[in-house]
Amino acid sequence: MAPGYEAADISGSRKLRIPPLDGRQWGTVTVHESVLDAVGGTPLFRLNRITAGLTAAVYVKVEFANPGGSVKDRAALAMVREAERLGDLQPGGVIVEGTSGNTGIGLAMVGALHGYRTIVVVPDTIAREKIALLRAYGAQVVPTSGKLPRDHPAHVNNMARRIAAETPGGWHANQYDNPANPHIHELTTGPEIWEQTGGRITHLVAGVGTGGTISGTGRYLKQHGVSVVGADPATSVYSGGDGSPYFVESIGHFVHPATVTDTWPLSYDQGVIDRFERIPDRESLLTTRRLAREEGLLVGGSAGTAVAAALRVAAELGPEHLVVAILPDSGRSYLSKYFDDDWMTRLGFLDAAVGPYVRDVVP
Numbered sequence: 001m002a003p004g005y006e007a008a009d010i011s012g013s014r015k016l017r018i019p020p021l022d023g024r025q026w027g028t029v030t031v032h033e034s035v036l037d038a039v040g041g042t043p044l045f046r047l048n049r050i051t052a053g054l055t056a057a058v059y060v061k062v063e064f065a066n067p068g069g070s071v072k073d074r075a076a077l078a079m080v081r082e083a084e085r086l087g088d089l090q091p092g093g094v095i096v097e098g099t100s101g102n103t104g105i106g107l108a109m110v111g112a113l114h115g116y117r118t119i120v121v122v123p124d125t126i127a128r129e130k131i132a133l134l135r136a137y138g139a140q141v142v143p144t145s146g147k148l149p150r151d152h153p154a155h156v157n158n159m160a161r162r163i164a165a166e167t168p169g170g171w172h173a174n175q176y177d178n179p180a181n182p183h184i185h186e187l188t189t190g191p192e193i194w195e196q197t198g199g200r201i202t203h204l205v206a207g208v209g210t211g212g213t214i215s216g217t218g219r220y221l222k223q224h225g226v227s228v229v230g231a232d233p234a235t236s237v238y239s240g241g242d243g244s245p246y247f248v249e250s251i252g253h254f255v256h257p258a259t260v261t262d263t264w265p266l267s268y269d270q271g272v273i274d275r276f277e278r279i280p281d282r283e284s285l286l287t288t289r290r291l292a293r294e295e296g297l298l299v300g301g302s303a304g305t306a307v308a309a310a311l312r313v314a315a316e317l318g319p320e321h322l323v324v325a326i327l328p329d330s331g332r333s334y335l336s337k338y339f340d341d342d343w344m345t346r347l348g349f350l351d352a353a354v355g356p357y358v359r360d361v362v363p
C-alpha cells in the first residue's frame with residue numbers, strides 16, 4: 001500500500017481511507033471487482049459562482065462520474081441484467097440499440113465484460129466524439145439519417161429493431177420502451193439524491209430524452225414531496241413546442257413534418273413532471289460553457305439545459321429551498337461542437353454580446 005494510505009476495512013467491502021487533497025477532510029475510496037460495480041453512486045456538488053445573487057441552494061448530480069461517462073451506464077447495466085434474467089439475452093448474444101451515443105457506450109462497456117458483441121444505430125447528427133467513443137469500446141456503429149420520421153424503415157429505432165431480429169442471438173435493448181430504464185433510477189438515482197441532500201431537496205430538475213432519468217428519479221423523490229421540473233429544449237414537443245429542430249443533443253423530441261402519428265416513449269411517465277422550463281439552444285449552450293469556466297464542470301449541452309432551468313427555478317425560491325439538477329454527461333464528447341468557438345459562432349450562439357467567450361486572450 002502506498003505511504004499515507006490506510007485500509008479502513010479490508011474484510012470485504014474493500015474501502016480504503018485516503019488522505020485529503022484539499023486539506024479539509026479525509027475520504028474513502030472503494031476497490032471494485034470490475035468497472036460495472038462503479039456504476040451509480042455519483043457525487044453531488046454545490047454550484048458556487050454561477051448562482052451569484054440566488055438564495056436557494058443549487059446542487060448538481062454529476063453523472064459523467066459513471067465509468068462509461070454518462071447517466072446511461074445505469075440504464076445500460078439494468079437493461080442487460082434484466083434481459084439476462086428473462087433469458088432474452090443469451091451467452092454469445094448480440095446487443096443492438098438505437099442511441100444518440102451514451103446508451104450505446106454504456107451497453108458496449110457492459111457487453112465487453114459480459115461477453116456480448118454490441119451494434120449501435122446512431123443518428124448522423126451526433127457529435128463525432130461519441131462515434132469515436134463507441135468504436136473505442138468495440139461497438140459496431142451503423143449511422144443513419146437523424147432527420148427521418150419515426151415510421152420510416154431507416155429511422156434509428158426501426159433499424160435497430162430490424163438488425164436485432166436479423167442477427168442470430170440479437171437482442172434489442174429498446175431503451176425508449178424498456179421499463180428497466182426508468183426503474184433503475186427509481187432504485188438508485190432518486191435514493192442517492194435524497195440521501196446526499198439529507199432529505200433537504202425541494203426541487204429536481206432534469207431533461208427528458210427517453211424519459212427514464214426524470215421518470216424514475218422523479219417517481220422516488222415525489223413520494224417525499226419534491227417538485228419535479230422538466231428542462232426541455234424550447235421547441236421540443238415534450239413541453240408543447242412546435243417540434244422544430246434544435247442543437248442540444250439527447251433531450252427533448254422534435255417531430256418530422258411527415259410524421260402523422262407520434263407516440264411517447266413508455267419510459268417517459270408524463271405524470272411525474274410538475275412543470276417544464278423551456279430553454280432555447282443559446283441559453284443551454286452558453287450555460288454549458290459557463291459551467292466549465294466558472295464552476296470547473298466540463299459537461300454536455302443537456303447539462304447546460306438542466307442548469308439553465310435550475311437557475312430559473314432557484315431564482316423564484318428562498319433560502320429554505322434546495323434544487324438538484326442532473327448533469328447527464330461530460331463536455332469531452334462535444335469539444336467539436338459546444339466548446340468550439342467557430343461552430344458556436346457559425347450557428348449564431350456566440351457573438352459580440354458574449355464578448356470574451358469568442359476568442360482566447362493571447363498575452
Ligand code: PMP
Pocket residue numbers: 070071072100101102103207208209210211212213214249250251300302303328329
Ligand atoms: N442527456 C444526455 C447527454 C443523454 O445521453 C441522455 C440519454 N439519451 C439524456 C440527457 C436523457 O436521459 P433519459 O434518456 O434518461 O431521459
